[in-house]
Amino acid sequence: MLTITREFRFEAAHRLALAHLTDEENHTIYGPCSRIHGHSYRLRVTLCGTPNEYGWLLNFSDLKKIVTLHVLRLYDHACLNELEEYQEVLPTAESMATAIFHRLKPHLRGPNYRLLRVCVYETQDAWASWEDPCAADS
Numbered sequence: 067m068l069t070i071t072r073e074f075r076f077e078a079a080h081r082l083a084l085a086h087l088t089d090e091e092n093h094t095i096y097g098p099c100s101r102i103h104g105h106s107y108r109l110r111v112t113l114c115g116t117p118n119e120y121g122w123l124l125n126f127s128d129l130k131k132i133v134t135l136h137v138l139r140l141y142d143h144a145c146l147n148e149l150e151e152y153q154e155v156l157p158t159a160e161s162m163a164t165a166i167f168h169r170l171k172p173h174l175r176g177p178n179y180r181l182l183r184v185c186v187y188e189t190q191d192a193w194a195s196w197e198d199p200c201a202a203d204s
């Protein structure tokens with residue numbers, strides 16, 4: 067399968083704490099992450115498909131424009147807990163990969179390519195990804 071990937075960076079704050087628990091209970095579960103703190107996130111967006119008449123799945127530059135418009139504009143220097151998608155779920159790497167995938171999916175679909183995977187790196191060595199196993203077949 068042919069894929070292309072572009073990496074992006076953004077700075078954001080978050081707090082991992084469940085609203086119905088006390089600060090102490092949240093600290094027991096989430097440790098220092100129960101207090102507001104920031105990360106320098108890295109985001110990797112991967113498309114799969116077949117090259118078009120120009121020889122590419124999608125111009126990397128157009129991929130950047132789409133991710134900037136639909137994700138970075140909202141996420142960079144934001145408090146993630148305030149975003150619409152994190153009102154019912156906490157902004158863990160897992161839920162961020164899921165939410166960002168679903169944000170991007172309708173905008174990254176062309177005659178020759180689909181969105182395959184979104185990876186969110188919370189730290190250099192810890193990440194979560196959401197992948198559509200059907201992307202290659204659709």
Ligand SMILES: Nc1nc2c(c(=O)[nH]1)N=C([C@H](O)[C@H](O)COP(=O)(O)OP(=O)(O)OP(=O)(O)O)CN2
Pocket residue numbers: 082099103157158159160188189192
């Ligand atoms: N499965 C997940 N585990 C953790 C998540 C997550 O999103 N998914 N998030 C966090 C916190 O956001 C935390 O801020 C992560 O950073 P940190 O704990 O500083 O990471 P370290 O690698 O420095 O932590 P170690 O103590 O060295 O493991 C926590 N877990």
Ligand SMILES: [Zn+2]
Pocket residue numbers: 080099103104105
């Ligand atoms: Zn964190």
